[in-house]
Amino acid sequence: MVRTRITRMLLSVLISVSAAVLVMAADCSAARDADGMGIMGTETAQIIGEQFKAGGIGRISDEIDRYTDEETMELFRGFDADRLMSDLAAGTVEVDLKDTGQRLLRFFFRELYQNLGILVKITVLVVICALLKNLQAGFMSEGAGQIAFYACYMVLVSMLLVSFRTVMTIGISIIDRMVGFMYASVPVIMALLVSGGNITAGGILHPAMLLVIEVTATVIRNVFVPLVYISAILTIVNNISEKIQLTRLVSLIKQIVSWSLGIILTVFIIAVSVQGTLGAVIDGATQKAAKFAISTFIPIVGKTLSDAAETVIGCTLVIKNAAGVGVMAGILLISVLPLIKIIALAGLFKAAGALLEPISESRITNCINDIAGSMIHIFALSASVAFMFIVSVTALISAGNASAMLR
Amino acid sequence: MGVDLIFRIAAIGILVTVLNQLLIRSGREEQAMMTTLAGLIVVLLIIVREIAALFDTVKTIFRLN
Amino acid sequence: MEIIQIIGVGLVSTLIMLILRKQNPEIAVLVGMAAGAFIFLLIAAKLSAVVDQLEEYAARADIRPMYFTSVLKITGIAYIAEFGAEICRDAGEEAIASKIEMAGKVIIIAMAIPIITSLLDLVLKIMP
Numbered sequence: 001m002v003r004t005r006i007t008r009m010l011l012s013v014l015i016s017v018s019a020a021v022l023v024m025a026a027d028c029s030a031a032r033d034a035d036g037m038g039i040m041g042t043e044t045a046q047i048i049g050e051q052f053k054a055g056g057i058g059r060i061s062d063e064i065d066r067y068t069d070e071e072t073m074e075l076f077r078g079f080d081a082d083r084l085m086s087d088l089a090a091g092t093v094e095v096d097l098k099d100t101g102q103r104l105l106r107f108f109f110r111e112l113y114q115n116l117g118i119l120v121k122i123t124v125l126v127v128i129c130a131l132l133k134n135l136q137a138g139f140m141s142e143g144a145g146q147i148a149f150y151a152c153y154m155v156l157v158s159m160l161l162v163s164f165r166t167v168m169t170i171g172i173s174i175i176d177r178m179v180g181f182m183y184a185s186v187p188v189i190m191a192l193l194v195s196g197g198n199i200t201a202g203g204i205l206h207p208a209m210l211l212v213i214e215v216t217a218t219v220i221r222n223v224f225v226p227l228v229y230i231s232a233i234l235t236i237v238n239n240i241s242e243k244i245q246l247t248r249l250v251s252l253i254k255q256i257v258s259w260s261l262g263i264i265l266t267v268f269i270i271a272v273s274v275q276g277t278l279g280a281v282i283d284g285a286t287q288k289a290a291k292f293a294i295s296t297f298i299p300i301v302g303k304t305l306s307d308a309a310e311t312v313i314g315c316t317l318v319i320k321n322a323a324g325v326g327v328m329a330g331i332l333l334i335s336v337l338p339l340i341k342i343i344a345l346a347g348l349f350k351a352a353g354a355l356l357e358p359i360s361e362s363r364i365t366n367c368i369n370d371i372a373g374s375m376i377h378i379f380a381l382s383a384s385v386a387f388m389f390i391v392s393v394t395a396l397i398s399a400g401n402a403s404a405m406l407r
Numbered sequence: 408m409g410v411d412l413i414f415r416i417a418a419i420g421i422l423v424t425v426l427n428q429l430l431i432r433s434g435r436e437e438q439a440m441m442t443t444l445a446g447l448i449v450v451l452l453i454i455v456r457e458i459a460a461l462f463d464t465v466k467t468i469f470r471l472n
Numbered sequence: 473m474e475i476i477q478i479i480g481v482g483l484v485s486t487l488i489m490l491i492l493r494k495q496n497p498e499i500a501v502l503v504g505m506a507a508g509a510f511i512f513l514l515i516a517a518k519l520s521a522v523v524d525q526l527e528e529y530a531a532r533a534d535i536r537p538m539y540f541t542s543v544l545k546i547t548g549i550a551y552i553a554e555f556g557a558e559i560c561r562d563a564g565e566e567a568i569a570s571k572i573e574m575a576g577k578v579i580i581i582a583m584a585i586p587i588i589t590s591l592l593d594l595v596l597k598i599m600p
Contacts, residue, residue, distance in 0.1 A: 120533065121533040121534060121535070124529050124530070124532070124533035124535070125530075125533060125535060127529070128526050128529060128530060128535075128540070131522075131526060132526070132543060132544075132547060135522075135547060136547055136550065145550070147546060147577075147580050147581060147584055148543055148546045148547055148550070148580075150584065150587075150588075151539065151542055151543045151546060151584055151587050152543060154539075154587050154588065154590075154591045155535060155536075155539045155587070157591060158590070158591055158594050161594055161595065161598060162594075164598070165598040168598070226599070229598070229599065233595060409510075410477075410480070410481055410484070410510075412506060412510065413481065413484065413485055413488065413503065413506055413507055413510065414484075416499070416502060416503050416506055417488040417491075417492070417503060419499070420488070420492045420496055420499035420500075420502075420503065421491070421492070423496060423499065424492065424495040424496045424499075427495070427496070428495075443496065443498075446496075446499065447498050447499065447502075450499055450502050451502065454502050454505055454506050454509075457506055457509045457510065457513075458505065458509055460509070460513060461508075461509040461512055461513060462552070464512070464513060464516045465512075465548055465551065465552055466548070467520070468516060468519055468520050468523055468548065469523070469544050469545055469547055469548025469549075469551070470541055470544050470545060470548070471545055471548045471549065
């Protein structure tokens with residue numbers, strides 16, 4: 001029951017991200033057409049180029065470089081954030097999805113292969129345990145046999161815990177890096193928003209957004225991740241003895257985590273969307289008023305001035321969208337590979353549990369299975385944070401575009 | 408050491424029992440008891456070596472040293 | 473075939489013990505001890521081979537030798553304790569038998585403590 005919740009959430013993550021990207025692409029073209037010129041008018045291109053350099057976009061690609069690790073860069077060799085954003089701004093972006101998909105798949109299998117050693121170790125341990133247990137069954141009283149089982153169980157648990165700790169470290173580092181990246185890149189987008197004429201949006205959204213991001217990420221990192229860890233430890237304890245049962249406590253903790261995560265995500269999305277729309281509406285009206293004022297009250301050059309300003313604003317919008325996509329790409333880059341690592345480990349353990357079921361005791365199989373479930377929980381937590389950030393960037397961008405369309 | 412060990416002990420045991428009965432019937436109870444004890448001690452000495460071997464083997468196999 | 477040998481020895485000893493039990497119960501006990509020891513020594517070689525192979529697997533799987541040795545020792549202690557307790561019980565001394573068993577369990581727990589300690593350490597170390 002809990003598991004299907006997470007699956008559904010993940011599915012909706014996937015769908016929303018794809019929708020966001022599509023909307024982005026549509027917005028891009030809308031923003032370009034909004035300034036009334038053809039797609040590749042040379043003046044537009046020039047202005048875009050100048051704005052590009054002036055807007056501090058380079059900072060985004062710097063941040064991307066800082067926050068992704070080497071493996072990601074190696075995998076996506078040939079990826080250049082600057083080039084992506086300038087391509088987007090010029091309207092000539094080509095994303096080779098098939099190639100990227102293939103590379104991701106290859107990375108996944110490489111991770112599986114590298115971590116196969118753990119699977120082998122666990123299998124050997126369980127086999128030894130089963131053999132020893134059979135040796136013991138012949139001539140040992142119940143108590144002594146149990147104690148020998150505990151010894152084996154503890155060795156198994158220490159191996160599982162080491163892997164789980166790896167997963168937790170990866171999860172926490174993803175969240176930390178994403179937060180750092182957002183902290184560094186969101187101001188850039190805010191600046192672009194403001195220079196694109198969305199003063200209110202930039203003014204309201206900026207501090208509120210950073211605050212919400214910080215709070216949510218901190219809560220997830222410092223509260224939920226330890227909670228998942230505790231539930232993992234509890235499952236281990238639960239499976240030590242068939243008589244002492246802590247199953248309900250464990251399910252309770254897991255349910256609390258899932259529900260809270262769902263609630264936080266929903267609240268976050270609502271807050272960001274509402275803020276964005278509010279700001280957009282206000283800004284749309286303000287911009288119309290400003291344009292009218294300029295063209296009416298400044299003689300002779302008024303109309304030209306306001307038209308020129310509108311062009312520049314339109315082009316800035318294009319860049320802002322490009323920058324937004326850059327930030328989104330950054331977040332994806334930061335999170336995708338570690339997430340694949342976590343999934344690979346979790347999958348391995350599930351496979352181990354399934355493979356070892358015939359030869360080992362139910363307690364051992366349950367333990368392995370439950371640890372794999374906790375790993376998937378951590379994956380869900382990190383993926384949710386990534387999703388939140390992507391959605392907020394999308395909202396930022398749509399805010400600017402909405403106000404442009406309102407003009 | 409082999410199956411013959413067990414037979415040897417069995418033989419000693421039967422011997423001791425028979426002697427025991429004989430001596431009891433002929434009225435020399437103390438000597439009967441002493442024969443029994445003597446037989447016991449002899450068998451014990453024989454067995455101690457085997458038991459020692461057993462414990463040594465267990466110590467080696469299960470690394471208990 | 474060893475198993476047939478073993479069954480033979482077992483049956484013969486049982487018969488002898490039956491014969492001796494009434495007249496000379498002490499010798500019967502000794503015969504029981506000898507038979508038990510003898511049968512175990514017969515399979516000792518095979519058992520040793522199995523244990524060595526398990527140890528090699530454990531080494532290849534990078535399991536710390538301390539763990540494997542501890543479990544092995546626990547098994548050995550359990551076996552010996554069982555051996556002694558059963559002989560006492562056969563001789564009718566239930567009290568001593570249970571004392572031996574309890575002693576065995578206590579020693580086993582004492583041996584298992586380092587493993588429990590290291591596990592708890594690991595759990596606490598990972599706590600975020």
